[in-house]
Amino acid sequence: MTAAVLSSPGATPPSKCFTIDKEYPKPTLPSQTWVLVKVKAAGLNRAELRGRNGDEPAPPEFGMFVDEFHPDPPKILGEEFVGIVEEAGSETKFTKGDHCTGFIYGGGKAFDGAYAEYVICPSQRCFKLPQTTLSWETLGATTMSMWTAHGSLFQAAQLTKGSTALIHGATSSVGVWATLLAKAQGCTVIATTRQSSKVDKLKSLGADHVLLEENLGDHLKKLAPKGVDCILELVGPDTLQTLALPHLAKHGSVVVTGVLTKQWAMKDFTPALIPPTRKMTFYSLEPGQEEDEGVEKVIEQVIGKVEAGTFKPEQFLDRTFSLEDVGQAHEYMEDSKAVGKVVVTVP
Template sequence: MPSWDNTPSGKMTAAVLSSPGASPPSKCFTMDKEYPRPTLPSPSWVLVKVKAAGLNRAELRGRNGDEPAPPEFGMFVDEFHPDPPKILGEEFVGTVEEAGSETKFNKGELCTGFIYGGGKAFDGAYAEYVICPAQRLFRIPQTSLSWDVLGAITMSMWTAYGSLFEAAQLTKGATALIHGATSSVGVWAVLLAKDRGCTVIATTRKQDKAEKLKAVGADHVVLEHELNEQLKKLAPKGVDCLLELVGPDTIQSLALPNLAKHGSVVVTGVLTKQWAMKEFTPALIPPTRKMTFYSLEPGQEEAEGVERIVGEVVKKVESGTFKPEHFLDKTFPLERIGEAHEYMEDSKAVGKVVVTVP
């Protein structure tokens, strides 16, 4: 029996992945108003009433029936299986409905969950309720921000924050290259790096997205096909951090040759579906450069700072330092989840796509 197994109690509305791989995306989902509502698998879990769920590329792959890589299961890697769950959704915001006795949570608290493995090992957040292991759930401070705005902040923001400041140790005055900057993590990386006083170079494949990245705050926006040429002019001594949101297959050709001395390349995204570097050996890494992969895992020391950083960023959104129109691209109701997937899959978004749950 898997560690997340539970005995359902009652019914809930959910967007069920009934036909993986169907076309168009709306044909993949069925709205079920009598889907079994989950209960706590153990005292270390929390049941959350979902208010909004942010979309991720991994969910697009799940909807298509693409087999995930074992690292995508995170803390549930021992329970890896290639088939997607009936309900997708790896991140959410909402309120605590029921808290296990071994957790720190109380009913009614605002919260956010980053269930990387949870969106694959078990049913995710495209539903009225979701279960979440307590170590992947974090409190949100009381706020006047709407649920869709909150849903566009938490996981993407923390992924960018952890990549830049925990993994790369980026400091004021440094130069950061955000490779794949129109993604939700990429937009947050631009916002956070600029807020920290860094120079930001952002990349995009599409000319019509360049102005949006400039509005977000990027100092320089470079089209993908001009990147190597432009980097020689913009950062002749290299960049201090290259945040790789496209995939590790570019490290040897793009990242390592363009890092400054003691610079870091941090792989965070895998948009190309390429999880491994071909014909690569650690001997190719210069001794004064470093490379790492960033992902929040339970037990890592930075997990303790998630609630504090989320709280600080929520306040900066409330004050206008970070503007919702910069990081929230579009909101859909849950019943239009297929349209939301199609919009994201067509690469129309600059920032986060969110679905709201009634």
């Protein structure tokens, strides 16, 4: 199969890191609980930028494969995809030809990922897609980022209509979807960005207030003197002591979902730093929770809203690259040019 192989981690520019190999071995099913998928599009994630740079991952990044933790990246990166089932294990609910999406998290860490014509995926991390006329690139910009935002806001933080949510790092793909979903739920959204050039885009998504990182705390205190009900922390846990916890309303929740700063831990942390009656949690899809959390149902509902024009592709899909140009896609994303998802299409 054709694959974008990570041949030189850490090389510059990013395009020098990858070699397009048209004879890379096609993967096979490790067991009958896995599926083999023909990849049509793969969404880019910050974790893949770190892998390309040769940065050592943290054990939580391996998700359900934490027991297989290793510090080196796989030959093929790519943690999410949309595509068509090529082969389904007998212990899965899939059949050949099913359209699906995969949130493999560890793929790109524990095993080869989705920057290739084919990828393997454990069935509990693969979800059926409804019939739709949406393009593969639109679907690739929707599923995993949307679900991460949805799970963070409504599973972890239990956000409800009328609440106020601060999206810290709102121009990321998860941040864009969090803004769209929170507004659709009837919430007040405060979005943040480091770049003034991105303010108008965040406002066009429906954000009620857009704050620049400069003097963020002072502006936030004026906007919400009693604090906000939910803080979705996409920048990193190292900002919690200075930003999130001091600005959380009584009985509010801060959900750590992203690590744009590459810092996975708070220095000198103690639970005593959490103000009374506040909550702090981390969101990731837990093994065995897929059906309980209704992943496929939510995906179907949101795809329906995209088809109906409630959510528009131009709001959450920033730019598409071909697999051969995956290095350019990495450079574009690493330069923080995107507002929303960057997607690589696979022929």
